[in-house]
Amino acid sequence: MINYLSGYFTSSFLKKRIKKIESFINNPIDVQNRLINELIYSAKDTEFGKQYGFRDIKKYKQFSERIPICKYSDIHHIIQRIRKGEKDILWPGKIKWFAMSSGTTSTRSKYIPITDDSMSKCHYKAGKDMLSIYIHNHPKTKIFFGKAVRLGGSYKLHKKYNTFYGDLSSILIKNMPFWADKICIPKKSIVLMSSWEKKLENIIKYTFHHDVRILLGVCSWMLVFLNQLLKQYSKKNIQEIWPKIEAIFHGGVGIHPYIQQYQNIIGKTVNYYNIYCASEGFFAVQDQNNGEDLLLLLDHGIFYEFIPIENLNDNNPKIFSIDNVETNKNYAMVISTNAGLWRYLVGDTIKFTSLSPYRLIISGRTEHYINSFGEELIIDNAEKALHKACIVTNAIIEEYTAGPMYMKNNHAGHHQWIIEFKKFPKNIDEFRNILDKELQNLNSDYETKRYKNIVLGKPVICSVRKGLFYEWLKKHKKLGGQNKIPRLCNNRKYIESILEVDKNPYRKYL
Secondary structure (H helix, E strand, C coil): CHHHHHHHHHHHHHHCCHHHHHHHHHCHHHHHHHHHHHHHHHCCCCHHHHHCCHHHCCCHHHHHHHCCCECHHHHHHHHHHHHCCCCCCCCCCCCCEEEECCCCCCCCCCEEEECHHHHHHHHHHHHHHHHHHHHHHCCCCCHHHCEEEECCCCEEEECCCCEEEECHHHHHHHCCCHHHHHHEECCHHHHCCCCHHHHHHHHHHHHCCCCEEEEEEEHHHHHHHHHHHHHHHCCCCHHHCCCCCCEEEEECCCCHHHHHHHHHHHCCCCEEEEEEEECCEEEEECCCCCCCCEEECCCCCEEEEEEEHHHCCCCCCCCECHHHCCECCEEEEEEEECCCCCCEEEEEEEEEEEECCEEEEEEEECCCCECCCCCCECHHHHHHHHHHHHHHHCCEEEEEEEEEECCECCECEEEEEEEEEEECCCCHHHHHHHHHHHHHHHCHHHHHHCHHHCCECCCEEEECCCCHHHHHHHHCCCCCCCCCCCCECCCCHHHHHHHHCCCCCCCEEC
């Protein structure tokens, strides 16, 4: 009875958000203009605001002319001061929470400031909107009459300065509002454990006997959890454990490489909803059933600007607010936020699929691509091509990464794909041919470089033993949370690092 009362209350509470969502959909330019003025006003007396004369800025043009575009490396020294307890630097007050970026083998992590404003007016507000949209699209849903399983990372205390740092998910779980914490399991003491493997063991035990209807988390780690759950209790599929499971809200990595595994493992049709959430903010959410593009969230404490990817490395790159962007064009995303990030280059590339409303797809990363031969291969190309190759050859991919094999002795270069198959293709040669063909269909630059194998030859497939990528993440202390495999790299550092772990390899090269 308590679950049903709680479910009705939560559902009614969230339904009210849909009018706010419609408001920024219908008035996107006004909402963003108002927002940048609010951000500037809030930070006018900070050290940064005084440096750039925020009190005198009245229009976007002034803002864009005064404030330089920055990367994390440009403000690392400033954030170090904030981590040590200095206040009123980038945003008013003292900031106590810092989200560590999900790096890979880098020894220096990014520490992204998380303010009370960014938690309440961005992350949690966007979370409410995500659920509101789902309710609106599924008016007969009963997801709130059961529980939501959440996966998260962990955080640590910097004792000397009394500040905290860790995975974004752990920060949000630790500070989660009552209404959201009420429907989520397991309890915080379990989900915030520092050891991923011990945490996974406890989550499996805790969640098994609950009525779970929602799964929340990075889809690659959620799949690890679900497989372990089935193994622990000797079940064929998740439906046998949670018959009323209805929705999976996922983000962090693309679900394309995993979708067939999910369909097999769940045992029933469920709804998949993609979210675009990073340490820097909650940017967009899927607002249509079965849609691949995401609705840009415009009144959540983030002002957006976009640099055409071809101009990214220019000394004075072209940069546009949302009123001047175009569809089907690759942009690097720049944000100014209520966490004190000003004209900050996120590192993601996006394409708008619609301008009314503003919907987008995540096309890749500004640093995660392959362009060693002028082919400009991005993650969106890779995942669509792999998905097609898997369907045709009846294969299932567990994990993958790819990088260049450079030209040598007058021979063409190649792309090397390190793939851990859950189900090996019925014909690996056909798999490679389809991957190559689809990449050419999706990317004209790749197609040009593949002409007669002069510059770029066929991709080289390297099938590795099961569990290799997991071992690599474990070696680098990257298990759980928002950590993920780097999909593409313009050099061989990830490929070489991963293959170094392959002590007893099973490899098939083609």
